[in-house]
Amino acid sequence: MSYFLLLAVNGLVVGLIYALVASGLTLVFSVLKVVNFGHGSLYMLGGYASYYLISGLGLPPLLGVVGAMVTLFVFGVVFERLVIAPMYTDKVERKDEYAIIVTFGLTILITNLALVVFGPFAKSPPSFMTGALIAGPLILPYDRLIAAVAAVVLLVGLSLFLKRTALGQALDAVSQSRESAAVIGIDPKRMYTVAFGLGSALAGGAGALIAPVFALSPSMGDLPAVQAFIIIVLGGMGSVGGSVAGGVLLGLVQALGVGYLPDPNRALAYTQAFGALLLVITLLVRPTGLFGRPHLRLE
């Protein structure tokens, strides 16, 4: 039983971290209706940004995270204005494909640039707090705990922001319907820029928070990006609450799968396949996601 509990708690904590990674992707999807295939590289950039802010400018770790979010916000805004924005004009015909290609191109660009600029060796910013919380059978490294708590704070903050602030409500309105938002005087294009900037900031924040848990490398974003894709599909694309549920579900499935499948070697080798399989099945059986609001793309 305590074994199960150990696995489950670990899965839960990791799942919350996953949800944080996915939150920016969710926000961008809900407002722009675009899956940002460059999300993983923004996450990676955030990790490095905080590393250099902490080690270069000597900022305290948590301020490094904030700095990374600001940096990535600016980056996201610029990228949206320069590259994504033309999508809303008539010049771009295949909008879905356009968005996939430019964001995927961003990944190729940034991942390789990172290799040249940041170098091939692993880097790691200092821990927020060394050691682990030990309570009975439970063992939780503090860095993970802090990342998970920060994830909850950021996710709750994001939800409140969307519900309670004028800007958030405007974003939410655009995510429900561009047309009606425009009717009540919201400029959807401005909201797209804001959403992409915020989505990038959230990706960067996630990378910065997770950097001390795992190490930094130019390819560190590849896997989290895939996991984030899985989560937003599980959660029903575009729903923050759904993403949290999706993240936790993914964390649990992976932890318990690795913990209990009979052949330990295969169980581990297939860790990532569990999530991918979950995505495949969800899209086939319940394309609206397990927890999310229904979306319009499916006829």
Added chain:
Amino acid sequence: MGSLSFSRAVQAVLLAVALLLPLAAGPYWIHVGAIAWYYAMLAASWALLAGFAGQFSFAHVAFAALGGYASALGVGLLGLPVGVSMLLAIVLAIVTGALIGALVLRLSGPYLALFTLAISEIFRLILVAEEDLTRGMLGLPVPGLFSGQSDVPYYYLGLGLVVMAMLAMNWLLSTRVGLFLRAIREDEGAARASGIDTTRYKILVFVVTAVIAAIAGIYYGHFIGILTPNIAILPEMGLVIAMAVIGGIESLPGAVIGAVVVFLLSESLRAYGEWRFVLMGLALILVQRFAQNGLYPMIEQWSRARAKPRAAATVEDRHAG
């Protein structure tokens, strides 16, 4: 019809260059050329799938892996003659292509992309994990097809396969099927309302492109002599997408030229290391941003405008090829 003659002329010249290349180039460029044909087949068939039929799939290199591994295992595991093994691999590609095509019927846009990405990853993980069968990352040895040391036979085999794939796809596009695929890409609901059995044609296009990808993979495996699951990693898919998009996602010759140019450029710029891929990512974004239909159709259009200046530029012959 200016573009038709233009496209024909360019393709004839390029084909002649390709045919004569082994006479002029050293073994290295023949080797590189032989690999370029692999990417040319993948890029062109992906362009048919994504550009013409609007099925933006991330599973295309997985089909190449399927073909390569199936053919290699047929020889190595089942002891089949190479020809039989290849046929078996193609049959497997037909079945799998139809299955995937049927599974994704209701999905489009980002959903289709994510679904195929997940399927592709699962397949790759199976290749890695089932090492008793596939030898995992150690790599599966694949017997060669020709005795002798020269890569020239492979080069011409690859070129022949590219030409045959192009002829087959062009033929398909010239029939009503080509029209239907484009109609489905433009608006699936309207296509159905126009009497098209969209299910049938979507499955068909997955089967056709899966078979071409599998043939590419079979060729590649037997040529390189070893297969690893890395053949199906996401960056490889990214390379194929970049090739097709840069060349022209809605132009089969554009995709082939894109594949050859991108691959040869990345080979000849090896001295620049990772910067090549930085450039490729940048090129992908810029082409998509400023020339959505790719560089080849742009050049085509430009040449037509030069040859026959006229006001109405709306008429295009997109079947030029």
Added chain:
Amino acid sequence: MPADPFFAVAGLAKHFGGIHAVEDLSFTLARGEILGLIGPNGSGKTTTINIVTGALKPDAGSISVEGSDMAGQAAHLFARRGVARTFQVPRLFRRMTVMENLIVPALSDASERRPSAEERARGVLAFLKLEHLADDYARALSGGQQKLLELGRALMLKPSLLLLDEPFAGVHPKLLEQIIEHIRTLNRDGHTIVLVDHNLDAVQSIVSRVLVMARGRKIADGAVAEVLQNPEVVRAYTGSRAGAQ
């Protein structure tokens, strides 16, 4: 009862979650008839069109086309049976030429060859006075021209029943007359037509019979003058009528 009910729906129902988009809808059409299907926004008109053309599967009910029940069959089979439609906002094959747009439905019949399809398409273009645009991309057409082209595309199916979803919405007044004229001509030539609009005024000059829907249900069905007297219709339209103008 019409003399020749070649098209009949009975007990049609469609629910989305808790919303009853269409509930217990029955009506018949005689060959050559022209029917106005009207009702306020959200009354279930488009859902009805979607169901009787196979784009949506009904939760209950039957759709009989020339005697055979087609409820639940795929959309392309309806089209092949001659049930053709247009959409509220034109859904053309935007990056295909006008000619290509037209021959797609023709060629969906495996026995039709391309030359004959193109010839028929030229006939349709002549009828719609769009000959000069044959080689233009559909996306380059004006809004009204797009509506016309969509009508032409439906005609290429040699339809026995034509369902036009708000053919007048967003059309320039100059083209409006033209479209009305086309519809009249088509009806004269023997096409059975269902004309969907939320605006009764727009359709009453063309149709003789109207079917009124409100909240998914049929509330009236009959001659125009008669239906206009129906108190339920008046009630359904109070308030929404001004907005519909």
Added chain:
Amino acid sequence: MEHSIRNHLGALALFALAAVPLASAPALAEDPIQLGWVGPLSPPGNYSGGQEMQWAVQLGVDEINKAGGLLGRQLEVTYEDTKGQPAEGSAAAVRLITKNNVSAIFGEFHSSVALAEIEEAHKYGVAWMGTDVWADDITAKQYPEVFRVSPANSLVYVKAADWTVEQGFKNIAIIAENTDFGQGGAKIIADELQAKNVAHTLATIDLNQQDFTPALLRLMNQSPRPDAIQMVVAGQAQYQLVKQACQLGLAPTAETKLIGSSGLLQKEVWEVDGACAKNLLIVNVAQPKSQWNDKAKAFVAAFTERYKRAPTGVALEAYDTLGVVAEAIRKAGSADRAAIVRALEEIKYEGANATYSFPTTKEPAWAFHQFMDVPFTIIQYTEENQGPEEAAIVYPKNWATTDKILP
């Protein structure tokens, strides 16, 4: 027609641009001696290992050239990034052989890539010298052109497995990365443990994976808990394994030892793992500091000076690979390919890490052209921020600085 063709030249220019390299000039006789290096410098290859190798080689090249070159000619090495992809490797090999006209090829980190490269080397009769590729198959093919300075899996991991048995471990967990290196090494260890009847479990991990906690929890809850965990992981995932095993209190502890691979010799281990890396045991294929000859000392000093980091075993191997090839050219008295191949069979070269020779014994198959006296140590970090050369040596006995494993 003429007119239209002129208009088409623009399109052809695109193709011509790609074809420019076709026209590069052949090498002149008194040009530098050309050598080719192959290895991963970008993903999905193990690019950090490849980078260290490349640096070490360039250091050696500069030294040779500064001292007047080889046979009076300068030495020039073309570096090819093979990305850990076999197709890249074979293309790189063909390119080096036919275009750069190299006299010999050396390097490589990934066995699967090496296996593709040696086909080309064999085809063209060019010597190929492996730096850090461990699959038995490479030398087992017994191509006359193929040599290896690095250990074969059977050479090292049999020793490593034997050592764990000698230490009296009764229940060993093997964690291997899903690469040619990991899967190959794990299989050898598993087979050896099987042969000696020692209980073991195998777990394969993906290198992209970052969270191994569930797998480690599973090991923790195994009954009995493993008393040693042997990691056969080259990539950065190994840092994560160490950190997570330590945070869970699984290993390295008195109850469970943690044995890692040479990736943990890089200084980043302290940045990522901090105190957790203390008491780590590491399989190292380099000589201990006490055994360093002048060459090794000079190399380590020069490398540290130039690249601001201490070299690991891989760098030493890479440096020596170049040394071996250069020695063969000296011995052959020419840069002729066949002469180099012949010279390599007769060579006895004292490098920084060992004295190299390449036997022609054919039994066992992998021993052909395999350097057999690979220095093999197991070290243990005893202090934080320790360099590998300062670490305690626990194996072999004649080099050991301690007879006690901590903690």
